[in-house]
Amino acid sequence: MNGYNFAYLDEQTKRMIRRALLKAVAIPGYQVPFGGREMPMPYGWGTGGVQVTASILGADDILKVIDQGADDTTNAVSIRHFFQRVAGVETTTATTAADVIQTRHRIPETPLRAGQILVFQVPIPEPLRFIEPSEQETRLMHALEEYGVMHVKLYEDIARYGHIATTYAYPVKVDERYVMDPSPIPKFDNPKLDGNPALMLFGAGREKRLYAIPPYTRVESLDFEDHPFEIQRWEHACALCGSDHSYLDEVITDDQGGRMFVCSDTDYCQSRRGEVA
Amino acid sequence: MKKPVLERPVLLDVQGITRLYGPAKGCEAIDFQLHAGEVLGIVGESGSGKSTLLRVLAGLEAPDAGRVVYRRSSGEPEAARSDVHEPDTARRGGTQALGGDPQANAEAELDLYAIGEARRRALLRLEWGLVHQNPRDGLRMGVSAGANIGERLMAQGQRHYGQLRATGQAWMGQVELDPGRIDDAPRTFSGGMQQRLQIARTLVTRPRLVFMDEPTGGLDVSVQARLLDMLRTLVRSLGLSVVLVTHDLAVARLLAHRLMVMRRGQVVETGLTDQILDDPQHEYTQLLVSSVLTP
Ligand SMILES: Nc1ncnc2c1ncn2[C@@H]1O[C@H](COP(=O)(O)OP(=O)(O)O)[C@@H](O)[C@H]1O
Ligand SMILES: [Mg+2]
Ligand SMILES: [Zn+2]
Numbered sequence: 001m002n003g004y005n006f007a008y009l010d011e012q013t014k015r016m017i018r019r020a021l022l023k024a025v026a027i028p029g030y031q032v033p034f035g036g037r038e039m040p041m042p043y044g045w046g047t048g049g050v051q052v053t054a055s056i057l058g059a060d061d062i063l064k065v066i067d068q069g070a071d072d073t074t075n076a077v078s079i080r081h082f083f084q085r086v087a088g089v090e091t092t093t094a095t096t097a098a099d100v101i102q103t104r105h106r107i108p109e110t111p112l113r114a115g116q117i118l119v120f121q122v123p124i125p126e127p128l129r130f131i132e133p134s135e136q137e138t139r140l141m142h143a144l145e146e147y148g149v150m151h152v153k154l155y156e157d158i159a160r161y162g163h164i165a166t167t168y169a170y171p172v173k174v175d176e177r178y179v180m181d182p183s184p185i186p187k188f189d190n191p192k193l194d195g196n197p198a199l200m201l202f203g204a205g206r207e208k209r210l211y212a213i214p215p216y217t218r219v220e221s222l223d224f225e226d227h228p229f230e231i232q233r234w235e236h237a238c239a240l241c242g243s244d245h246s247y248l249d250e251v252i253t254d255d256q257g258g259r260m261f262v263c264s265d266t267d268y269c270q271s272r273r274g275e276v277a
Numbered sequence: 278m279k280k281p282v283l284e285r286p287v288l289l290d291v292q293g294i295t296r297l298y299g300p301a302k303g304c305e306a307i308d309f310q311l312h313a314g315e316v317l318g319i320v321g322e323s324g325s326g327k328s329t330l331l332r333v334l335a336g337l338e339a340p341d342a343g344r345v346v347y348r349r350s351s352g353e354p355e356a357a358r359s360d361v362h363e364p365d366t367a368r369r370g371g372t373q374a375l376g377g378d379p380q381a382n383a384e385a386e387l388d389l390y391a392i393g394e395a396r397r398r399a400l401l402r403l404e405w406g407l408v409h410q411n412p413r414d415g416l417r418m419g420v421s422a423g424a425n426i427g428e429r430l431m432a433q434g435q436r437h438y439g440q441l442r443a444t445g446q447a448w449m450g451q452v453e454l455d456p457g458r459i460d461d462a463p464r465t466f467s468g469g470m471q472q473r474l475q476i477a478r479t480l481v482t483r484p485r486l487v488f489m490d491e492p493t494g495g496l497d498v499s500v501q502a503r504l505l506d507m508l509r510t511l512v513r514s515l516g517l518s519v520v521l522v523t524h525d526l527a528v529a530r531l532l533a534h535r536l537m538v539m540r541r542g543q544v545v546e547t548g549l550t551d552q553i554l555d556d557p558q559h560e561y562t563q564l565l566v567s568s569v570l571t572p
């Protein structure tokens with residue numbers, strides 16, 4: 001930890017981020033601006049999530065980092081190593097053993113429990129950005145609950161494709177108030193946002209925004225009465241563990257175009273196979 | 278032309294509105310009342326301040342002085358509007374956004390620039406409508422005709438795709454567009470068709486009060502005539518209350534019950550449309566009517 005404060009960030013910055021997080025928790029789904037810091041990694045690596053994790057991590061916490069559901073991608077490995085080095089915390093790949101889980105693109109299949117914190121890396125925090133480039137205007141739209149355009153987008157999906165074609169970053173309404181971008185998780189994971197016992201924190205580094213879903217908060221995916229929200233389904237079970245209820249990735253197995261479907265959550269898949277992660 | 282029933286309650290009470298960008302540039306000390314079910318035309322040559330006044334009336338630009346008072350309770354009673362399809366949730370959301378609390382909902386008068394921005398925007402979105410001269414300013418060019426017509430309904434809380442679509446098609450029929458083109462983008466429509474689409478998008482929620490700025494401007498004469506005809510039919514069949522800005526006296530004659538003539542930011546004459554056009558009193562109006570002033 002030579003030359004660094006615990007978890008890299010100085011205490012003043014951590015306090016500032018924690019204050020913003022408290023506000024985010026107090027107003028579920030509301031985007032709180034914060035004075036983000038430069039981190040020793042590029043934005044695409046999830047500096048927003050890293051700053052949140054750095055601010056909430058305690059010396060006794062056990063950290064898990066996933067990317068697309070896997071613990072062993074470059075992004076996940078380097079963030080895990082970063083915190084091992086600058087905080088000296090214990091790390092794990094087991095969802096059940098983790099106190100803090102930093103994630104990009106997935107929510108673990110293993111149900112989270114009270115006391116756990118899930119930290120999301122967010123590229124674009126503003127769900128209204130697609131229609132309105134002005135930050136001032138989108139803040140006003142949130143303040144006034146002017147959310148008609150969110151359904152315009154879904155309407156257009158159905159008109160064009162016959163169904164709601166949005167599959168990632170599927171917009172939700174939090175606690176019947178704020179429309180929120182759940183980050184680019186598959187819509188498969190949206191139901192896990194609803195009433196989850198864990199605390200969920202979202203950090204956007206480039207745009208310097210934090211938001212939160214407190215434990216047991218009502219989170220609804222936007223839809224139409226006659227086109228209700230649906231999650232993705234597969235005709236296959238996981239080729240490795242046989243799971244018929246987890247989010248599957250299609251992987252190419254050889255040069256001859258062989259392919260199979262396997263759990264994207266590697267820890268979940270391994271634990272079902274009884275393997276030691 | 279049917280004369281307005283002047284005993285109709287006042288819907289909009291405009292008191293001493295001034296918005297000046299420079300001497301005689303804008304509008305100055307404007308007073309008038311708009312009655313429910315009435316079409317008021319604001320005429321005058323280009324640059325006389327018509328659009329400035331309309332922007333102030335429509336809640337888009339705060340005046341330097343004066344008040345715009347909207348008398349909500351003086352329109353038709355709420356029950357008379359049950360033909361308007363609004364789900365319970367929408368009405369709840371709407372009144373919440375407008376009133377904030379039950380007492381405020383009962384409020385008879387809304388001073389447009391004294392209420393907060395939140396309530397003003399909700400009012401524009403839920404109870405009023407605005408038709409821009411350039412349809413591109415009033416349409417979402419990136420989404421289909423159906424999505425354009427459905428937007429205000431969705432903002433009110435409608436959540437049934439099939440119904441939204443059916444309403445969209447019905448309205449395309451009303452404004453004489455081919456309902457089969459409901460999924461087409463506005464940019465594939467001609468200027469006249471875009472204007473029809475904008476009108477459908479605005480009227481779909483049956484607004485209590487509609488503002489129009491040169492709705493037939495910028496269109497070919499033959500296209501204008503058909504659009505005008507359609508607008509007149511709609512205004513009559515829906516019993517709309519309209520403030521209409523136009524420099525075209527033929528448009529004014531066809532649509533407006535009453536006229537207000539503006540010159541250099543001020544009103545020089547008001548009266549029933551036929552009176553003004555057939556027997557103008559003010560010399561400026563006389564010039565205007567005799568077409569000595571080409572707008
Ligand atoms: N935003 C503005 N800033 C400065 N001057 C303006 C603005 N809008 C309108 N004006 C001026 O105010 C006068 C009235 O304009 P406008 O209301 O557009 O007239 P009309 O609609 O009758 O043609 C014109 O001289 C115009 O140049
Ligand atoms: Mg004008
Ligand atoms: Zn598996």
